[in-house]
Amino acid sequence: HASRGRSTIPINARAAAGGVAQRALDLLHWGGPSINERGRLAVGALGEALMRRDPADVPHSVNRLLGLGPGLTPEGDDLLAGCAAAIFAFGRPTGLGMADRDRWLTELCPPDARARTTALSVTLLELACSGHVADPLSVLLDLGSGPERCRRAARALEAIGHSTGRAWMTGCGVAATGLASSAFISGPMWM
Numbered sequence: 001h002a003s004r005g006r007s008t009i010p011i012n013a014r015a016a017a018g019g020v021a022q023r024a025l026d027l028l029h030w031g032g033p034s035i036n037e038r039g040r041l042a043v044g045a046l047g048e049a050l051m052r053r054d055p056a057d058v059p060h061s062v063n064r065l066l067g068l069g070p071g072l073t074p075e076g077d078d079l080l081a082g083c084a085a086a087i088f089a090f091g092r093p094t095g096l097g098m099a100d101r102d103r104w105l106t107e108l109c110p111p112d113a114r115a116r117t118t119a120l121s122v123t124l125l126e127l128a129c130s131g132h133v134a135d136p137l138s139v140l141l142d143l144g145s146g147p148e149r150c151r152r153a154a155r156a157l158e159a160i161g162h163s164t165g166r167a168w169m170t171g172c173g174v175a176a177t178g179l180a181s182s183a184f185i186s187g188p189m190w191m
Contacts (some may be wrong), residue, residue: 001042002190009131010084015093015143023090023143024176030140030154031082031169036075039068039167043079043174050087053100061186063110066110067117071162077153081135082106082171084128087143090176094183114155122189134160137168 012019042064049057068076084105091101109129113122127133139145139153157165 007135008131009088009133009138010012010144011091011129012089012093012141012143017094017180019143019178020090020093020176021184023140024173024180026150026154026175027140027169027173029085029173030157031166031171031173039065039076039079042068042076043083043171046083047174047178050104050175053096053182055100055104055107058104059110062108062110066113067121069163070136072118073121073124073161073164074117075163075167077117077125078161078167079115081125081128081133082168084125084171084173085133085168086172086175087138088128088131088171090110094179095141096179103121112137113123131143134165135158136160136165137172138191140169141172147174155179 011146016178029084042061045057045061045064049055049061052157068074086109087096087101090105091097096104106129109122109125115123133141134157136153136156140150140157145153154169157169159165160168
């Protein structure tokens, strides 16, 4: 489903929460820490909200992240796009229903986002919320991708922007950790 460097996010329908947990660790390792302390705290709050399956904290985190940082795609926006992509890809194997998934994705991209950050950044966030990301990130979100393919995709993402690719991986990793943790707490690992 690739089109001009953009791929459809896989939904990993047959995967288990254990696979999401392992991929979360990989994503966090490849992405590394966010370079902005404020961004780390806000994206961490999103991960905790996902673990509790409580979207009530999302607007506060989005307000702290949207537009945070310099450049065409501020780091805070990239972290949000990464979270959105992970929710899209890993919601089903961790027991997040479609209606809940859609509510989370709507909360991550508020109606006034275009007035609060760059047009390019909002477009990338909107694409992630609708199930589309850059090809290398799609590879990392596909739990069927093997280790070598994932390592190549992670290296390709590192080369995107000053911090964009790394922030996408970090946002994905944090959201995947929250989703997998919630699945382990609320049900068996093989959900």
